[in-house]
Amino acid sequence: MGVNLTETRQNKRRWLLSAAAGAVIAAGVVASFWYTANRLKMIEERMLHAEERSQAILRQMTEYSREVDLATQRAREAIRQAAESQVARSEAESRAERVQGEAEQARTQAQHARQELDDVRQRRNQEMERMREALSRIAPTRKTPLGMVVELADDSFKFDFDQAVIRSENREMLSRIAGVLLASQGYRLSVYGHTDDVGTKEYNQTLSERRAQAVADYLIKAGVPSDILSTKGYGKSSPRVTGMTTDARQRNRRVEIGIVDTIIEYQQSLPAR
Numbered sequence: 463m464g465v466n467l468t469e470t471r472q473n474k475r476r477w478l479l480s481a482a483a484g485a486v487i488a489a490g491v492v493a494s495f496w497y498t499a500n501r502l503k504m505i506e507e508r509m510l511h512a513e514e515r516s517q518a519i520l521r522q523m524t525e526y527s528r529e530v531d532l533a534t535q536r537a538r539e540a541i542r543q544a545a546e547s548q549v550a551r552s553e554a555e556s557r558a559e560r561v562q563g564e565a566e567q568a569r570t571q572a573q574h575a576r577q578e579l580d581d582v583r584q585r586r587n588q589e590m591e592r593m594r595e596a597l598s599r600i601a602p603t604r605k606t607p608l609g610m611v612v613e614l615a616d617d618s619f620k621f622d623f624d625q626a627v628i629r630s631e632n633r634e635m636l637s638r639i640a641g642v643l644l645a646s647q648g649y650r651l652s653v654y655g656h657t658d659d660v661g662t663k664e665y666n667q668t669l670s671e672r673r674a675q676a677v678a679d680y681l682i683k684a685g686v687p688s689d690i691l692s693t694k695g696y697g698k699s700s701p702r703v704t705g706m707t708t709d710a711r712q713r714n715r716r717v718e719i720g721i722v723d724t725i726i727e728y729q730q731s732l733p734a735r
Contacts, residue, residue, distance in 0.1 A: 510647070519578050526572035533565035586726045589646065593721070596642045600635060608722045609649070612639065614677065615702060615716035623660075623715070626672035628680055636677065639719070640684035648725040651686070653678045654718045655695045656702070658711035663697060671695030677717045690724075 537558050594610045597603045602613040619632050628636065643651070655674030657666040674693040682688045701714045 515578075523572065523576065526568055529568040530565055530572065533561055533568055537561040537565060583726045586648070586723055589648075590721075590723055593642060593646050593649075596645075597639060600638045600642070606720070610721050612719040612721070613716065614718065615713055619716070620712060621673055621715040621717075623658075623711075624669070626655075626669060626676050628676050633680070636680045637684055640681050640686055643681070643721075644685050648723060649690070650722045650724050651678075651681070651691045652720040652722070653681075653691065653693045654720065655693070656700060656714060656716050656718070657698050658714045659698045659701065659706065660711065661698075663699075667695055667697035669695075670697045673715075673717055677719070 590609060594603055594605065597610070597612050600612075601618060602615075604611055604613070614632075614635070619635060620629065621627075622629070643649075653674045655670035655672070655677075657670045657673070659666075661669075671693065672695075674695055678691055678693045681691065698714070701710075702716060703710045703713050705711075
């Protein structure tokens, strides 16, 4: 009877220890998930703040430019009035000096706003470079004047002849690309489809559109917002390599993903003052 009681206590102790260990492990998993979720939320908030700040700066630049133009016009009008009236010359000159001072103040404010915009642009360039480095570890990625292009081609990503179906071995690559895109903000995607030179122009145009849409659909299913994504087919009009060999045609059956920053308008120029 004593032996059974001792075994029962030992079994109960082992059960309690096992339950405690399981609780610790579960707590660790919950803490890790909470940390990851909060980290992603912080990144999203920072990117949203950067976008709002850049838009506010652009509005300030427009307002400052209008103020500079208005102040310059007022200064010219003041000088003209001074020339027309000798009696009012002293008052006009004083008014002109005041207006020119306002114009100089507006120029200073515009310069400050330009510097803030440059700072935002530098931070966005750094963010886009981090995205490019992450994507280049998955697939060939090259810079463009407006962003970057990810190439889904060669041995790493292939379409079968006359097909627009995503191969099972290529789904992991697309999932990894989607993971990088979901960790970033402030961009727009364009998916471009291409074919080889076999077949008519019309048929290949349709096939290239289907290939671009197949990649786009996979990214959307992986969580990429559909409203930032567009597709376009080029058919056989834009081959990557020339030639009619099997290898050349395989390399031309491809899809490219163009990524453009939407927070900074790279082609926008500030007024020269």
